[in-house]
Amino acid sequence: MRLAVLGGGGFRVPLVYGALLRDRAKPRVQEVVLYDVSAQRLETIGHVLRQLAAGHDDPPVVRTTTDLDTALREADFVFSAIRVGGLAGRTADERVALELGLLGQETTGPGGIAYGLRTIPVALHVAERVAALAPRAWVINFTNPAGMITEAMRRVLGDRVIGICDSPIGLIRRAAAALGLDPARVSPDYVGLNHLGWLRGLVHQGRDVLPGLLADDAALVKVEEARIFGPEWVRTLGALPNEYLYYYYFTREAVAAISGPTRGESLLGQQDAFYAAVRARPDEALAEWLSARRQRDATYMAEARDATDAGERDAADLEAGGYEGIALALMAAIARGEPATMILNVRNGSAVPGLPEDAVVEIPCAVGGAGVRPFATRPLPGRFLGLLQQVKAVEQTAIEAALTGSSDLAVAAFALHPLVDSVTTARKLLDGYRARIPELATVFPS
Incomplete structure (x- = not known):
């Protein structure tokens, strides 16, 4: 099988390749095509993957390309983990909100909306190229905000795009x-x-x-x-x-806890140092990656743990792995027809009462050779359902804003979010993001 990885120069790609190396069942992925807009990042990750594969019998062949169509052609599975605007965009997602006294976070609140608004047009282009070049491929989406992006891509790919998350x-x-x-x-x-x-x-x-x-x-x-x-x-x-x-x-506590560098700013420094170190010492690529990964994992959601004295992350939990195992299990269940139950981002239908049929929800599903079937869930109490309905309305408004280029709808997406406290602030958010993120300004020029 051939796997195309979009965002193939990304820091976490070695996790996916490591999972493929451990998979010996048949059929298995024999070729991995890494696609990225940065040839330099592809080269760096290529060094890490070659060192990961050392000593393994029959490791999947790795190819790299900066051409999307080349990556997608003849793919059986497409793993999408792109970051439109890079980590610089993420730091702006966080800082613009924080400067207005709001939560600055990658996927939750204003930052997640800004991330989605600039990512949806790119994700739709990817979906269209998959439909044209690899119409039988399954797309596994890890591009954040995963639910919103999966729902947008469904307009082109239908049930053949599935969102995953390790939380x-x-x-x-x-x-x-x-x-x-x-x-x-x-x-x-x-x-x-x-x-x-x-x-x-x-x-x-x-x-x-x-x-x-x-x-x-x-x-x-x-x-x-x-x-x-x-x-x-x-x-x-x-x-x-x-x-x-x-x-x-705990919104107030979360905002107050981000007193120094944001998560995006910290990662930007860590990853710049990693890529620079591998360029200088390619023979030590794997060691540099392992060191950077330990630092990254240890600081995940640190602001929440610091604010609550929750302590450090459990070492055994860190070693248990995350989204790469979910991606591999999903591919294995579909390709080998091995029944599995997984929590995935899929079309609601009637599985979650109170949410639109076309909404993408995150619920347990049966997975096998025929695809994915969501399980019905018990009705939610109002304290849960109301929040889901409000945030889903925000996601669907953001999708329409990104597809139409409507600044009014973009403002509405911000204003409707429960973590944004006024329409005036919503307008300031859009203006601030446009000023700092060129990719978002392209979608909403005025």
Whole structure:
């Protein structure tokens, strides 16, 4: 099989290639084509992948290209992890909001809207080229904001584009481990949107064990999300929230905690140093990447942990892996017809009552050779459903704004978001993002 990786010069591409190296079942990916707009970044990641492959029998062949059509032609699977505007754009996503006293975060709130507004036209172009050159390919989308981008790409690709995220499986893994259970032997009741969901139940041997976890202080403290939100609040909710809900439930604390460099600014410095180091010492590419990865993982969502004294991330949790394992499992289930249950970003239909049929939601799904089938979910209480409805309306407004180039709709997307407190501020957000992010100014010139 041939896998095209869009954003192939990105820092996390070695995680995907490492997962492919460990996969020995048939059929397997035998060729990986990395596409990126930067030949220099492709060269750097190429050094890392060659050193990762050393000592492996029959590793997937790696090719690189800066031509999108070349990458997509004859692909069986397309993994999309592009960042329109690069990390410089991300730093602007964060800083423009913070300067207005709002949350500055990559996918949540104003920053996520700005990211989506400039990414949607590019993602639609990718979808159109996939439809023309590899119409039978499955697209696995990890481009953020994943739910919004997946929903936009569905207009061209329909069910053949599937969004993934590692946050839900990480939450489920931690909850199961806190109870001493094998995560592979529990069934989660998880429902929401990308970066906005709740684990409402965890069934083991026919019994929901989540209430027992919520009532057990000693077990609950082992779950990072419970430490971040506090045991009293998760018990009040009756559910374990996705870690990104910290930005909704503790907005003031989240904004106050970002007192120094933002996450984007820190990553920009880390990654610039990594790429420069590999250019200077290509023989040490893998060692440089491993060092930079440890630093990156250790500081993930650091502002939430620092503000709540949640402590450092668990070493075993870091080693368990993330989105690369989900991408590989999804490809394996489809290509080999091996039934699996996964939490994915897919079309709602009637799975989540109260949300539009065409909305992309993040819920458990059955996956196999025929594709993906979402499971129906229990109705949500108003305290959860209302937030989902509001944020989904923002996402769908942002999609229409990006497709039409309407500045009025872009302002509406900002203004409708629960983390933006006035229409006047929404207008300032759009003006600020246009001034600092050329890719967004191209979509909304005036």
